[in-house]
Amino acid sequence: xxxxxxxxxxxxxxxxxxxxxxxxxxxxxxxxxxxxxxxxxxxxxxxxxxxxxxxxxxxxxxxxxxxxxxxxxxxxxxxxxxxxxxxxxxxxxxxxxxxxxxxxxxxxxxxxxxxxxxxxxxxxxxxxxxxxxxxxxxxxxxxxxxxxxxxxxxxxxxxxxxxxxxxxxxxxxxxxxxxxxxxxxxxxxxxxxxxxxxxxxxxxxxxxxxxxxxxxxxxxxxxxxxxxxxxxxxxxxxxxxxxxxxxxxxxxxxxxxxxxxxxxxxxxxxxxxxxxxxxxxxxxxxxxxxxxxxxxxxxxxxxxxxxxxxxxxx
Amino acid sequence: xxxxxxxxxxxxxxxxxxxxxxxxxxxxxxxxxxxxxxxxxxxxxxxxxxxxxxxxxxxxxxxxxxxxxxxxxxxxxxxxxxxxxxxxxxxxxxxxxxxxxxxxxxxxxxxxxxxxxxxxxxxxxxxxxxxxxxxxxxxxxxxxxxxxxxxxxxxxxxxxxxxxxxxxxxxxxxxxxxxxxxxxxxxxxxxxxxxxxxxxxxxxxxxxxxxxxxxxxxxxxxxxxxxxxxxxxxxxxxxxxxxxxxxxxxxxxxxxxxxxxxxxxx
Numbered sequence: 001x002x003x004x005x006x007x008x009x010x011x012x013x014x015x016x017x018x019x020x021x022x023x024x025x026x027x028x029x030x031x032x033x034x035x036x037x038x039x040x041x042x043x044x045x046x047x048x049x050x051x052x053x054x055x056x057x058x059x060x061x062x063x064x065x066x067x068x069x070x071x072x073x074x075x076x077x078x079x080x081x082x083x084x085x086x087x088x089x090x091x092x093x094x095x096x097x098x099x100x101x102x103x104x105x106x107x108x109x110x111x112x113x114x115x116x117x118x119x120x121x122x123x124x125x126x127x128x129x130x131x132x133x134x135x136x137x138x139x140x141x142x143x144x145x146x147x148x149x150x151x152x153x154x155x156x157x158x159x160x161x162x163x164x165x166x167x168x169x170x171x172x173x174x175x176x177x178x179x180x181x182x183x184x185x186x187x188x189x190x191x192x193x194x195x196x197x198x199x200x201x202x203x204x205x206x207x208x209x210x211x212x213x214x215x216x217x218x219x220x221x222x223x224x225x226x227x228x229x230x231x232x233x234x235x236x237x238x239x240x241x242x243x244x245x246x247x248x249x250x251x252x253x254x255x256x257x258x259x260x261x262x263x264x265x266x267x268x269x270x271x272x273x274x275x276x277x278x279x280x281x282x283x284x285x286x287x288x289x290x291x292x293x294x295x296x297x298x299x300x301x302x303x304x305x306x307x308x309x310x311x312x313x314x
Numbered sequence: 315x316x317x318x319x320x321x322x323x324x325x326x327x328x329x330x331x332x333x334x335x336x337x338x339x340x341x342x343x344x345x346x347x348x349x350x351x352x353x354x355x356x357x358x359x360x361x362x363x364x365x366x367x368x369x370x371x372x373x374x375x376x377x378x379x380x381x382x383x384x385x386x387x388x389x390x391x392x393x394x395x396x397x398x399x400x401x402x403x404x405x406x407x408x409x410x411x412x413x414x415x416x417x418x419x420x421x422x423x424x425x426x427x428x429x430x431x432x433x434x435x436x437x438x439x440x441x442x443x444x445x446x447x448x449x450x451x452x453x454x455x456x457x458x459x460x461x462x463x464x465x466x467x468x469x470x471x472x473x474x475x476x477x478x479x480x481x482x483x484x485x486x487x488x489x490x491x492x493x494x495x496x497x498x499x500x501x502x503x504x505x506x507x508x509x510x511x512x513x514x515x516x517x518x519x520x521x522x523x524x525x526x527x528x529x530x531x532x533x534x535x536x537x538x539x540x541x542x543x544x545x546x547x548x549x550x551x552x553x554x555x556x557x558x559x560x561x562x563x564x565x566x567x568x569x570x571x572x573x574x575x576x577x578x579x580x
Contacts, residue, residue, distance in 0.1 A: 052433020148339020
């Protein structure tokens, strides 16, 4: 008993058509593949990245002939040998790794109290203020923020003006290692807090109260209850900060003034200043390798933390 | 929350320190942009909008801004459907090799930006599409895709699978169930993710730097190039454009889904 056309709204008819089309294009007996069908576009999009990595690998195996400025047709590992032999790259690598370690520690030290207060405060106004103060720099981008620091820390900048008021001669605050690290901590802070916050929310306040009522003071509660329970967040935040710092380009380039290169800057110079694509590609692949090793090690040791997507989280 | 006085002081100190660090560049850039002087200075020397007039008159800046918008729109348009479907699939289905898929989809995050950027530069160069704007948008979508997927999975995980079964039980087909149960449930995630994609693409610097040439520079690259030569207050005025866009995005996010969404435990 099919209803007449007037009783059967247009919307329903459209939906029937769509269902019929779906049944024809993707029969129900294939439904165990629906998940993969939905994943396919993402898998394809990320494949662009893989193609890129293959291109890098290919380029890294051809050396540059310094006389003709043509790349060799033959495959060789000379670029890797050159990259590992030259002390200058080891110095750059050391500077980046040390920087990543310091920045991660400082960022987590600042991010943890920030996230904790943001999650725990009873005042919704304070929470909103903290959230906005967090998102504003997050949404502004590295270049503009670095530009702000140039104004603040420059020779005639705000900090030197203030120092001048108390009789301190102008200091050179820019274009050195601490300036780069400082800029990086500020850049990483929003990432770290955003990775930490969900883990902190998941800690029931009652657990802390219980620790308190059993006689633990707040430091002991922090050490024995809050920090261990916040581990997924700390892992997620730490991972993001380490990997982004290790490979950052803009902060060392702008606040380091050319003398404080990180690995990414060295790679960029190989491609665009020295035009030695092969060596640059070899350095890039080494960096990708180091990064993957670090991330892989943390994943195996601690799980994906708050980085996990969807069901497969640990 | 019963806090001891010491705890209050320690927490307050760190939060204040972080607040100053986070806000200082923004405040200073905004101040410097309205300076009446010819040099960059904070506190500003007097008040004037001369630098805003200057950037409005500069056609290269306007074009760079337009190109940046195009890149951000392409990035969002690509990542929105792709990330939404992937996020729902990851949250809903028990897939075989889900662990491997996860590692693969996190690649844009684990491969350093300089690596992704140079890889795509070489790949796009081989395909002969370097020097156009749309590959930059695609590249931004690739490197930021995990953000979109995270946002969607966070919403999708909260969706009770029984609701979809109930819809099917009431006679809804697969398309209708998807459109009227699954999709509305993940809408907050989609909105959050799209806004993130748009803003991140607007600000994307390194990958843009690698993929653009002198004819199609985007605004962050343009600012970077100018910083390296000489710092003038008109840069501060352009930077305020970014600050305003960021503020708009935050207001939109707060209005549509509430900023608190980021505090939810997964």
